[in-house]
Amino acid sequence: MEEVEVELLKLIENNANLEVEKIAKLMGKSIDETRELIDKLEKKKVILGYSTLIDWAKVLNEEEVTAMVDVKVTPARDVGFDKVAERIYRFPEVKAVYLMSGTYDLSVSVKGKTMMEIGHFISEKLSALDSVLSTTTHFVLKKYKHDGIILQDADEGDKRIVVSP
Known part of the structure; x- marks a missing residue:
């Protein structure tokens, strides 16, 4: 696999919502080159899909x-x-x-x-x-954490009721 392909995969693995224009800019490639690269990786079934993590x-x-x-x-x-x-x-x-x-x-x-x-x-x-x-x-x-994303912020605090005798 080419270095440019790995670079692209690392970018979209962390944020599948990145627009092609932004990916192209980050990689120093043209928008058309970037689209072609994404299409190639989708056809080769290296990119299998895009998902959203919802709490x-x-x-x-x-x-x-x-x-x-x-x-x-x-x-x-x-x-x-x-x-x-x-x-x-x-x-x-x-x-x-x-x-x-x-x-x-x-x-x-x-x-x-x-x-x-x-x-x-x-x-x-x-x-x-x-x-x-x-x-x-x-x-x-x-x-608590899924696919590298923390689902509950630590500053939300403990919401349990204090029980004492």
Whole structure:
């Protein structure tokens, strides 16, 4: 990969909202060169998409429940864990799947409206797959930092009520 491509990727990784004109200026390239470079990287599937990080805890009635599920599986012959991971990541509830070292084989990030909804997904869909041997579910109680972005400022302070005898 060319140095200029890596430079571009580092810029948009930290802020996908940068306008092409600003990227071109930061890189010392023309706007057309920059657009062509972005198009090239999108076609090569180096740039897979652009996303926005939203703190849903600050939006009324929109908060979702997130669970991290450790999954132990039996790998398929000739394809290892890939086929199992593909079956799992195709479920719309699944937001991410990672092959892991350690006690469990896959780490699966799942989102739902309620804990019960996630529980139904795990018991009726995920655990029902032939290759899944066991699961352990961890519910996210609070997010402090995500993708390098701090979600709660330290100066917001402790909002708990002081209880004393």
